[in-house]
Amino acid sequence: MRRILVTGALGQIGSELVPALRAAYGEATVVASDVRQPAGDGGGPFVALDCRDAAALATVVREHRVGTIYHLVALLSATGERHPQKAYHVNLGTLMNVLEVAREYGAAVFTPSSIGAFGPGTPRDPAPQDTIMRPTTMYGVTKVAGELLADYYHHRFGVDTRGVRYPGLISYGSPPGGGTTDYAVEIFHAAVERGEYTSFLGPDTQLDMMYMPDAIRAAMELMEADGSRLRHRNAFNVTAMQLTPERLAAEIRRHIPGLRMKYEIDPVRQAIADSWPRRIDDSAAREEWGWAPRYDLAAMTADMLANLSRGAGGAANVAV
Numbered sequence: 001m002r003r004i005l006v007t008g009a010l011g012q013i014g015s016e017l018v019p020a021l022r023a024a025y026g027e028a029t030v031v032a033s034d035v036r037q038p039a040g041d042g043g044g045p046f047v048a049l050d051c052r053d054a055a056a057l058a059t060v061v062r063e064h065r066v067g068t069i070y071h072l073v074a075l076l077s078a079t080g081e082r083h084p085q086k087a088y089h090v091n092l093g094t095l096m097n098v099l100e101v102a103r104e105y106g107a108a109v110f111t112p113s114s115i116g117a118f119g120p121g122t123p124r125d126p127a128p129q130d131t132i133m134r135p136t137t138m139y140g141v142t143k144v145a146g147e148l149l150a151d152y153y154h155h156r157f158g159v160d161t162r163g164v165r166y167p168g169l170i171s172y173g174s175p176p177g178g179g180t181t182d183y184a185v186e187i188f189h190a191a192v193e194r195g196e197y198t199s200f201l202g203p204d205t206q207l208d209m210m211y212m213p214d215a216i217r218a219a220m221e222l223m224e225a226d227g228s229r230l231r232h233r234n235a236f237n238v239t240a241m242q243l244t245p246e247r248l249a250a251e252i253r254r255h256i257p258g259l260r261m262k263y264e265i266d267p268v269r270q271a272i273a274d275s276w277p278r279r280i281d282d283s284a285a286r287e288e289w290g291w292a293p294r295y296d297l298a299a300m301t302a303d304m305l306a307n308l309s310r311g312a313g314g315a316a317n318v319a320v
Contacts, residue, residue: 002067002107003029005060007051007098010034013112013215014072016173018044020216021070031064051094058101068223071098071111076179078269080139091142092149099153099161108160110223111150113235115167115208116180117143120275127277129237129284136275147235154233162222163234167208167280168243169215170300172307180272183245184209188304191252191259200266203246206278208239211295211303218291225289236285240293241300242278251301 004021008014009032021030022044032038033049045064051057051073060066073094080087095111102109118127119134133144143165150161168181172188183199190197210218218238227233245261253259285291295303 001029003031003064004068004070005031005033005064005066005107006070006072007033007049007094008072008074009046010036010038011072012169012171012173013212013219014070016171016212017070017072017216017219020220024220031060031066033060051097052089054097054100057097058104061101061105061107066105066107068108069098069102069110070219070223071095071109074112074142075139077114077116077137077139077272078180078182080142081137081268081272084138087138088142091139092145095146095149099149099159102159102161103153103157108162108223109150109153110219111146111161111163111234112219113143113147113163113165114139115165115276115280116140116272117147117165117235118275118277118280122277125278126281127237127279128281129232137272150234160227161234162225162230164218164222164236164238164285165280166215167210167239169210169212170304171212172304173212180269180276181207181209184243184248187245187248187252188308191256192305192308195256195258196260196262197249198262198264199245200264200269201245201273202265202270203261203263204244205270205273206242206244206247207273207276208241208280209243210238210240210293211300214240214293214295217294218285221291222285222289230288232284232288236288236291237280237282238285238291238293239280239282240295241297243297247297248301251297252305254298255301255305 027044031045033047075087121134153159154161187197
């Protein structure tokens with residue numbers, strides 16, 4: 001059996017995708033990789049790998065007989081604005097290397113895009129599956145280019161490329177990674193620890209969100225889907241709920257009634273959020289491979305607070 005390689009395996013998505021893949025396919029089948037070393041024994045094979053090194057990447061794919069690559073390496077939106085040149089090289093350079101090695105060795109590729117690929121010219125409520133894509137951040141630029149590269153390698157070389165446009169991803173598994181939607185996890189920690197939270201986005205800023213278990217399941221289900229049913233293949237819109245800071249705070253108050261909210265707007269992250277849609281249309285994913293979320297706002301909030309109160313997984317995380 002050919003193996004699965006997860007790049008960026010110690011990051012926000014990878015830290016939860018790797019255990020899910022190993023539970024489904026066996027520990028020895030899933031090779032985790034990252035530029036960092038894991039803190040402990042992850043229970044399966046791990047290789048130190050910088051995907052900017054095309055030769056090293058090819059060696060790993062060849063020696064481990066990799067048949068599927070989940071490519072998760074990326075700098076996120078707010079971090080990308082602080083380091084745009086680095087974001088360009090990390091986000092696009094590594095993807096190009098992955099697509100080339102997939103072409104050479106006949107591997108399938110999953111690579112996530114994001115609601116960050118949209119821009120202020122996109123219809124905001126809802127944003128269609130197929131629409132104008134003119135982002136105003138380097139992160140968004142790299143995501144649009146990545147979608148096009150994945151499409152190109154499928155149509156030109158027959159590489160089985162697949163992907164989704166993730167909304168904000170909420171989890172208790174690892175620290176925030178420099179995303180515009182970080183508030184949606186920080187608020188949980190603040191509510192539990194202090195009963196007060198200061199949001200860097202305005203109270204009515206609405207964005208799509210998803211709980212990490214749904215995000216992991218979406219990636220795995222798409223890679224398992226019948227390819228003949230996929231008209232889009234890459235960059236499927238997926239979502240689960242639409243949140244604002246006030247809406248999320250109101251739900252948390254059902255469990256922690258005394259939660260107090262303050263607002264100190266970060267102009268950079270507020271501008272990014274204002275350039276994204278208020279809601280996205282994920283009907284293509286539902287029709288082509290049966291996507292459906294399992295967690296709504298109430299279920300996600302209850303599960304987040306239960307896990308944080310037990311101290312499970314340490315700090316929480318949100319991606320986009």
